[in-house]
Amino acid sequence: MQLKRKDILGLQDMTAEEIGLILDTAESYKEILSRPVKKVPILRGKSICTLFYENSTRTRCSFELAAKIMSADTTSVSVSGSSIQKGESFKDTLLTLEAMGMDLFVIRHSASGAPHFAARVVKSGVVNAGDGMHEHPTQGLLDMLTIRENKGRIEGLKVLIVGDIMHSRVARSNLWGLSKMGAEVRICGPATLLPVGVDKLPVKTYTDLDEAIDGVDVVNVLRIQLERMDRGFFPSIREYSKFYGVSKTRLKRAKPDVLVMHPGPMNRGIEITPEVADGEFAVITDQVTNGVAVRMALLYLLLGGGGSVVSA
Amino acid sequence: MLLVLRGGRVIDPSRGVDEVTDVIIRNGHIQYIGPFSPPTNGSSLLVNRGQKEVPNSFPSQETTNIKFYDCAGLVITPGFIDMHVHLREPGFEHKETIATGTEAAAAGGFTTIVATPNTKPAVDNRAVVEYVLERGRAALVNVLTTGAATKCNEGAEMAEIGDMVEAGAVAISDDAFPLQSADLMRRVMEYAKMFNIPVLAHCEDKSMTRDAVMNEGVTCTVLGLRPWPRQAEEIMIWRNILLADLTGCALHVQHVTTAGGVEAIKWAKSRGIRVTCETCPQYFSLTDDALTSFDTNAKCNPPLRTQADVDAIKAGLADGTIDVIATDHAPHAREDKEVEMQEAAFGMVGLETALSLVITNLVKSGVLSIGEAIEKMTAAPARVLGLSSGALIEGGSADITVIDPEANVTIRSSEFKSLGRNTPFEGFELAGRVVATIVAGEVVSGELRCGELMMEKK
Numbered sequence: 001m002q003l004k005r006k007d008i009l010g011l012q013d014m015t016a017e018e019i020g021l022i023l024d025t026a027e028s029y030k031e032i033l034s035r036p037v038k039k040v041p042i043l044r045g046k047s048i049c050t051l052f053y054e055n056s057t058r059t060r061c062s063f064e065l066a067a068k069i070m071s072a073d074t075t076s077v078s079v080s081g082s083s084i085q086k087g088e089s090f091k092d093t094l095l096t097l098e099a100m101g102m103d104l105f106v107i108r109h110s111a112s113g114a115p116h117f118a119a120r121v122v123k124s125g126v127v128n129a130g131d132g133m134h135e136h137p138t139q140g141l142l143d144m145l146t147i148r149e150n151k152g153r154i155e156g157l158k159v160l161i162v163g164d165i166m167h168s169r170v171a172r173s174n175l176w177g178l179s180k181m182g183a184e185v186r187i188c189g190p191a192t193l194l195p196v197g198v199d200k201l202p203v204k205t206y207t208d209l210d211e212a213i214d215g216v217d218v219v220n221v222l223r224i225q226l227e228r229m230d231r232g233f234f235p236s237i238r239e240y241s242k243f244y245g246v247s248k249t250r251l252k253r254a255k256p257d258v259l260v261m262h263p264g265p266m267n268r269g270i271e272i273t274p275e276v277a278d279g280e281f282a283v284i285t286d287q288v289t290n291g292v293a294v295r296m297a298l299l300y301l302l303l304g305g306g307g308s309v310v311s312a
Numbered sequence: 313m314l315l316v317l318r319g320g321r322v323i324d325p326s327r328g329v330d331e332v333t334d335v336i337i338r339n340g341h342i343q344y345i346g347p348f349s350p351p352t353n354g355s356s357l358l359v360n361r362g363q364k365e366v367p368n369s370f371p372s373q374e375t376t377n378i379k380f381y382d383c384a385g386l387v388i389t390p391g392f393i394d395m396h397v398h399l400r401e402p403g404f405e406h407k408e409t410i411a412t413g414t415e416a417a418a419a420g421g422f423t424t425i426v427a428t429p430n431t432k433p434a435v436d437n438r439a440v441v442e443y444v445l446e447r448g449r450a451a452l453v454n455v456l457t458t459g460a461a462t463k464c465n466e467g468a469e470m471a472e473i474g475d476m477v478e479a480g481a482v483a484i485s486d487d488a489f490p491l492q493s494a495d496l497m498r499r500v501m502e503y504a505k506m507f508n509i510p511v512l513a514h515c516e517d518k519s520m521t522r523d524a525v526m527n528e529g530v531t532c533t534v535l536g537l538r539p540w541p542r543q544a545e546e547i548m549i550w551r552n553i554l555l556a557d558l559t560g561c562a563l564h565v566q567h568v569t570t571a572g573g574v575e576a577i578k579w580a581k582s583r584g585i586r587v588t589c590e591t592c593p594q595y596f597s598l599t600d601d602a603l604t605s606f607d608t609n610a611k612c613n614p615p616l617r618t619q620a621d622v623d624a625i626k627a628g629l630a631d632g633t634i635d636v637i638a639t640d641h642a643p644h645a646r647e648d649k650e651v652e653m654q655e656a657a658f659g660m661v662g663l664e665t666a667l668s669l670v671i672t673n674l675v676k677s678g679v680l681s682i683g684e685a686i687e688k689m690t691a692a693p694a695r696v697l698g699l700s701s702g703a704l705i706e707g708g709s710a711d712i713t714v715i716d717p718e719a720n721v722t723i724r725s726s727e728f729k730s731l732g733r734n735t736p737f738e739g740f741e742l743a744g745r746v747v748a749t750i751v752a753g754e755v756v757s758g759e760l761r762c763g764e765l766m767m768e769k770k
Contacts, residue, residue, distance in 0.1 A: 089650070089651060091650050111654045112537050113652065113653040114653075116605070117606060117651075131536070132537070133538075134535055135536065195539065196530075196533065197528070198533050200530040201533070
């Protein structure tokens with residue numbers, strides 16, 4: 001089975017069946033990562049371009065590694081700052097790279113909607129590796145895979161996302177994906193970081209973390225972006241940490257077998273205490289491993305169909 | 313040369329006229345509005361005023377030189393006035409020029425347009441006012457201009473308002489560069505009032521719209537675009553109303569988009585404060601859902617709002633709170649729009665889609681009668697700006713628009729006269745078409761059917 005789409009732009013417009021297919025495929029591919037020789041010829045001859053207009057360590061490495069394990073050829077383009085500042089427009093960059101024969105673009109961009117724009121410009125496929133404050137679908141998928149792996153299911157679970165909801169593409173992808181898969185999604189953060197209208201989405205909204213965390217199966221802790229401090233969303237890091245930091249004490253209100261997740265990079269001691277980050281409930285490194293598996297699955301489902309069928 | 317528009321439904325809201333009759337144009341002026349009777353004896357031309365036939369003043373030799381236009385089934389109105397047009401010249405001629413902008417205006421039925429002062433250099437002194445007016449004289453339609461409130465639109469020092477008014481500026485405006493200082497706005501209003509011109513205000517508290525892209529709300533939250541709260545607009549509308557009350561200056565609020573903005577203006581009017589306002593077709597035709605596909609052509613300032621706002625704008629048009637329909641025609645080059653959403657320029661072209669949107673979304677849907685709709689595009693802007701146009705007056709300049717409200721049109725930006733193709737209405741199927749635009753007796757756009765000469769030739 002293949003995905004009947006050219007692009008993966010977000011989880012909002014994906015069905016539960018599509019998400020299920022990606023997670024199932026990822027689960028079966030994960031085994032490859034533990035082999036002594038981590039290489040399969042599934043995407044031999046395919047060219048994948050990672051085009052990153054924003055800094056990234058884990059997402060970029062994860063995509064490139066996934067592509068390489070699948071034997072695709074990868075080209076990586078980094079642009080510091082926006083395309084406009086560089087002089088060449090985003091559109092021209094895309095057309096140039098496509099003319100070189102790229103089969104798939106993996107795009108990270110600070111502007112929400114940039115991958116959607118790209119998907120209209122190029123005939124090749126586009127995978128959104130995070131666009132502005134909009135979506136980060138592969139993060140959402142790897143978070144769901146991690147939850148499913150540890151809990152055996154997603155349906156019926158209570159998942160709390162805590163932190164800077166407003167600026168978070170991770171929160172948005174998670175809330176769409178998790179709600180489609182039947183979880184109860186809670187979001188919590190200071191009122192200044194909860195976007196207007198979020199209560200109209202399939203979530204329960206909280207500003208009090210102690211109340212929000214009560215009885216949840218999963219806590220997904222978002223990174224506080226220190227560079228946003230100048231906009232005055234909260235008075236100080238100290239106060240943020242006091243009210244919204246996930247600590248061992250707070251975690252006691254959650255289910256006894258709660259999972260703690262974080263999309264990284266972490267600010268230890270701010271949104272999460274080191275004891276929790278390194279503690280028994282944390283599955284933060286599992287998330288990273290699952291990220292590679294999810295991206296392998298996606299690349300296969302988008303590119304693997306075209307006649308070159310090789311078993312994994 | 314005599315031009316006769318025959319048998320159209322003549323609607324002139326300024327005088328409450330709505331009847332099927334003829335319009336006779338001579339030497340660029342409206343000679344007479346009423347049934348036209350061709351001479352039967354071949355010697356003198358008679359026109360029929362009511363029951364009694366009166367000889368008119370046409371010399372008999374003119375009887376051989378009459379052009380009839382068959383307007384049966386069409387509506388004849390005063391030429392439309394658009395008091396909010398970005399002509400982009402001088403400075404941004406790759407987006408639009410006075411020549412192309414006025415061609416677009418003519419195609420859209422506008423016989424008079426008022427240019428915004430956010431050019432480069434800005435229209436902030438007599439020389440630039442004169443430049444725009446001079447270029448406008450060679451254009452297809454009448455071009456008027458506003459002057460900038462402050463030098464270089466910097467919001468710091470007041471521009472030479474008096475000198476600009478003497479040179480012909482019809483209003484002062486802070487369009488695109490909203491004055492953030494209440495104190496400066498107060499001075500501008502006090503000063504402008506001396507010259508008996510209105511201040512056209514772009515209402516936006518910029519401290520609330522930093523990097524903002526679209527209306528704050530659920531759609532914006534889902535798309536992860538920077539939010540533009542309605543309060544950024546409403547706070548400034550309220551502030552400017554209070555300053556109009558303080559100074560007694562005529563305030564005209566540009567492009568009202570929110571329910572709260574309509575409420576504020578309604579309150580001000582009920583208190584007798586000198587305030588008028590406009591909205592634009594996009595604000596009663598679209599909601600912020602138009603950005604769901606990340607279509608940069610739907611990005612405008614102020615942003616598209618919600619259905620509740622669209623409903624309130626329509627109600628405000630219907631109850632008279634909103635005086636004027638203007639377009640905020642904002643042409644941009646392709647490269648300004650074919651970029652990431654947050655980088656894309658604000659604005660959409662509007663001159664060539666306005667009438668169809670008004671007919672479809674206001675008249676056909678029963679919000680306004682056709683007469684009320686035309687009033688907001690003719691007499692109302694004339695009243696706000698103190699212009700003598702916007703009416704069909706015997707002896708007045710023959711600035712006339714002929715429309716077919718029943719025609720179906722499909723919006724195709726490739727057919728626009730404007731250099732800007734940035735419309736969110738591409739492919740829309742609408743009702744209402746501009747058949748012809750007549751400026752000073754000349755058909756400057758469109759085509760009319762030539763009627764038969766129902767008279768004997770000498």
